[in-house]
Amino acid sequence: MRELLTIDELASRTGEPVWQLRDWLSRGLLQSDPTETFEPPDIERVRLIQFFREHGVNLEAVAEAVKSGRLDISYGSYLGPHLGWRGGPRCSPARAAEIVGLPTEVVVRLCHVMGVAEEGESVTATDLDMLKDCKEALDVGVPEEAVVQIGRVWADALGRVAEAEVRLVHFYVHERLRAAGVSGPTLFQRTNASAERLIALVGPAMVYYHRKGMARAVLDDLQLHLVPESPAKKDEPPGKLPAAVMFVDLSSFTPLTEAMGDLKAAQVLERFAALVRDAAVRWKGRVVKQIGDAFMLVFFDARSALRCALEIEMRASGEPSFPAVRSGVHWGPVLYREGDYVGANVNIAARLAEAAGRHDILVSAVLRREAGGLPDIEFVPLGKRPLKGVAEELEVFEARVPRTDVAVRAVDPVCGMELAPEEVAARLSLGGAERLFCSEACLRQFMAAPQRYPARTQAHE
Secondary structure, three states, X not given: OOOOEEHHHXXXXXXXXXXXXXXXXXXXXXXXXXXXXXXXXXXXXXXXHHHHHHOOOOHHHHHHHHHHOOOOHXXXXXXXXXXXXXXXXXXXXXXXXXXXXXXXXXXXXHHHHHOOOOOOOOEOHHHHHHHHHXXXXXXXXXXXXXXXXXXXXXXXXXXXXXXXXXXXXHHHHHHHHXXXXXXXXXXXXXXXXXXXXHHHOHXXXXXXXXXXHHHHHHHHHHHHHOOOOOOOOOOOOOXXXXXXXXXEEEOOHHHHHHHHOHHHHHHHHHHHHHHHHHHHHHOOOEEEEEEOOEEEEEEOOHHHHHHHHHHHHHHHHOOOOEEOEEEEEEEEEEEXXXXXXXXXXXXXXXXXXXXXXXXXXXXXXXXXXXXXXXXXXXXXXXXXXXXXXXXXXXXXXXXXXXXXXXXXXXXXXXXXXXXXXXXXXEEEEXXXXXXXXXXXXXXXXXXXXXXXXXXXXXXXX
């Protein structure tokens, strides 16, 4: 026999006053028969409405979306277990500090990491559990700074995982079903079924990828122990270690986006990202971050960093209808902070990439020296160069593999795409020079303002 709830029982189970539940009933946010009888799934529906309200969502807009069929409030019944809705009383961070046995200022700092407000009765039962786990880490000797840093890394990384789950289900399941003519309750049931299955994979996937990442991190850490250690200094900040830092990007991504639009630019970026990540795995590098078309990678072996940069250049040069890449690589001590690497040497690597031209791999003298003994790589001296934000001029080299099998490929003056002869879609003779284009659209854009686009060719494979 199924369990039934009166409106008073629903109010008791959710902490929401009866008058508010009746208001939501009148708006169509909740549904019931004339006797105001509910079922257990309605508890999760109320929790979802409370969640919306707590995060500033306009409930009038929610009600309108429900009425028009754009939103099914019943999906709170499957979201509840994954969002940790436990209900119950809340407390202030000061009271939470008393409960878990930590100083208030430490709890407030941890609350900031957890995304819990400092003011009011903001700490839930789930938050208290996390604070107790943090205290356990502190009790076994993990410094507060380390607990805060790992918390921020978890928050950022797992926040991105959750965002990807929600976005991908919406764009690749819900929207495709809707485009196929599925609507109403069937649309939400099928979407929710896919989402439920995806969420069920989160635990196993996290364990799998964490183990893979742990294996890589242990090997990186081993490298630090294989070289002679300098005497430890009490005043030296924790997290300092030697590394090769590489920045690599597409040399003409902005004009490409303007000429081709966001979708085609995103497709080019997907190809580039796959190429960079594949090369990083091959040469035991770590992709620290991606911002647009720019990637930051870290290696604990200078030769591997250089080999990776050369592989990215070689493979990108062989891609059909693809822009040129450029990169900068530098070696030196960096500071590890919250899953990132910071410091002056990181800035130098970024500035080297910024100063690089199409197909250039610019490296510092320090990197060249650290990666010495590579007979197949040529280091072309470029002299001392000023770099933006760097106080002193830096001795710079271009790293490349000497080759004889070099062909000249045209560069579309509008989008910067490099073209093999069979990839040329349009031609234009102007002022005695021929311009080659990847598409009729780029040709039309050029003809509208030819003075904006200088002719360019680039020699490479």
